[in-house]
Amino acid sequence: MPTLDRQDNVFVLDIGDGENRFHPDWLASVGAALDEVEKAEGPRALVTAATGKFFSNGLDLEWLGAHADQHESYRDSVHRLLARVLSLPMVTVAALQGHTFAAGAMLSLAHDFRVMRADRGFWCLPEAEINIPFTPGMSALIRSRLAPQTAHEAMVAARRYGGTDAAAAGIVDRAVTEDAVRSAALEIAEAQAGKAGDTLGTIKERMYASALAVLRGAAG
Secondary structure, eight states: OOEEEEETTEEEEEOOSSOOOBOHHHHHHHHHHHHHHHHOOSSOEEEEEOOSSEEEOOBOHHHHHHOGGGHHHHHHHHHHHHHHHHHOSSEEEEEEOSEEETHHHHHHHTSSEEEEESSSOOEEOOHHHHTOOOOHHHHHHHHHHSOHHHHHHHHHSOOEEOHHHHHHTTSSSEEEOGGGHHHHHHHHHHHHGGGOSHHHHHHHHHHTHHHHHHHHHOOO
16 A cells, blocks of 8 residues: 655655556555645655556556446546646656556656656557546646647557657656666656646646646546
């Protein structure tokens, strides 16, 4: 399950060492960690990281299959997480040490910056291949964070991007060696920690107003 640590001005949220799918218990644990981060005062930033082969494989399809009657509430909880990370009043950095797929890739896009391992692992939105359409909120998030041609290729062609290709496409900000993923993310976060506060929160709310409105309020 996710754990939260703090290194000087940077909170480090480790979302797990498995596939880190969005099980309801996982979502609740991440939410509780973000509560603690938001309550903190002074300079601060957030690094979201993981351990092992995956950053996140996204939605917990097995749980969804067994709880079809809770589909809407589950979808809404995922939307709330994406909106919350997108609008956090501090700089956020995703450290992508492993495969980052589907809603896991969307979670990475909700962060301000992304660092990815260059030599192994893929970033991918496979929904077109697995016959699960993007919700309007997910589409709005992706389109707000990627260049139009990159968003089109990622969403329609379900391209798998390695770290170097992801950096070239503007999906991630840096592609680095395996042992440098977390340290590079921490470096970015620490340098930006002084920007935390209401002004930054307002900037994000206005910059991503359209996507946030859909994520927070729309069904489908």
